[in-house]
Amino acid sequence: MSTREHVVVVGAGHAGGRVVQHLRSLGFAGQLTLIGDEPHLPYERPALSKEVLKGQRQIDELALAPAAFWSDESQVQYVSGKASSLDSEKKRLVLEGGRELEFDKLVVATGGRARLPRIPGATLPNVFTLRTIEDSLALRSAIESASNVVVVGAGVIGMEVAASARQMGANVTVLEAGEHVLARCLPRSVSQWLRSVHEDKGCVIRTGVQVNAIVPTSDALSVEIAQGDDHASIAADLVLIAVGIDCAVDFLEGSGIANADGIPIGVDCTSPVAPWCYAAGDVALTYHPMYQRHVRQETWRNAENQSLAVAQFIMGRSEPYQETPWMWTDQFDANIQVLGFPLAGAQDIVRRDADANPSAVLMMREERLIGAVLINRARDRKHLEPLVRESATISAERAADSSIPFKALQS
Secondary structure (H helix, E strand, O other): OOOOOEEEEEOOOHHHHHHHHHHHHOOOOOEEEEEEOOOOOOEOOHHHHOOOOOOOOOHHHHEOOOHHHHHOOOOOEEEEOOEEEEEOOOOEEEEOOOOEEEOOEEEEOOOEEEOOOOOOOOOOOOEEOOOOHHHHHHHHHHHHOOOEEEEEOOOHHHHHHHHHHHHOOOEEEEEEOOOOOOOOOOOHHHHHHHHHHHHHOOOEEEEOOEEEEEEEOOOOEEEEEEEOOEEEEEEEOEEEEOOOEEEOOHHHOOOOOOEOOEEEEOOOOEEOOEEEEEEOHHHEEEEEOOOOEEEEOOOHHHHHHHHHHHHHHHOOOOOOOOOOOEEEEEEOOEEEEEEOOOOOOOEEEEEEOOOOOEEEEEEEEOOEEEEEEEEOOHHHHHHHHHHHHOOOEOOHHHHHOOOOOHHHOOO
């Protein structure tokens, strides 16, 4: 490989940082430029809604590598800035401020920014989103002096922050437009159980809620909601809005490479309209043979593994990239591991513990295992993941039989 080849990585988060590290470890001898618009060097994000928020981890523990790596220009040229546009024909990236960078290959790992819905009052002081280290530190400071916390959105971030804030001593109300918490990640049986866990800890969960406005009051905020025909006001010292992310692809406008859902790529992690453009992490809308469609995985493991795959493809890999969806969340005393996606029409087979709580849910379709949820059973993932990856055929009777260990299900 020519030492003159220039790879530019846009986005200095988890996935972008790992692409650079992997390229160097694989022997890439060309020029590497990493562009980041955060004040921090590449870091991991999962702890922001949990350990960092509760003061149990320091921010320097999140770093992907020592600062010396990113300041060593023999490893990478780190550019603090933000991409503003792309000239596809000339393979030229323009940064805000006018600086231009020509490249041979482009890796987009820009992730996303916290989505801010069009709610009057969403930009008031003491209304927060959570995506960055600064967000987490500001939110922690606010929670430490708050009595009443309102969380808008019952996805992973919203529910993790709800658990953290409750453990920090705040009264917590979660408002969700849908009918279930973590509806994108969990089958209904686990969603209902998780809701009960939060409610048993003192959280108030309200679903089917429309937030109409956030209004400043003399001493705090008032969240104006509608739930069916009922209207109510909820007092809050602070509000967290956690309703997902918008992919950060503005600089690709007009290129045909991206859309509102991210950057569509094939199993080689490249864009079909620009084979020199790779995508990794939250922004990557990757074709998945198991689901026969493009999927976006906003997970720690996808950032880890897809960044390695992108580096390997740049170095000549030919094996298709196929990542079995996996995520985890820690809320109160529950560690929840999810393999695959809950799909319409799936049969949920629940195994329960001695207290009749769900300990595992196998998601089946026509006696094929398409996903699984494990609750405080992380060690069992190694047995179930190969079965999910293969869509293994398992009878409903065997799947439901708690006397059959997971490692013996397919036999």
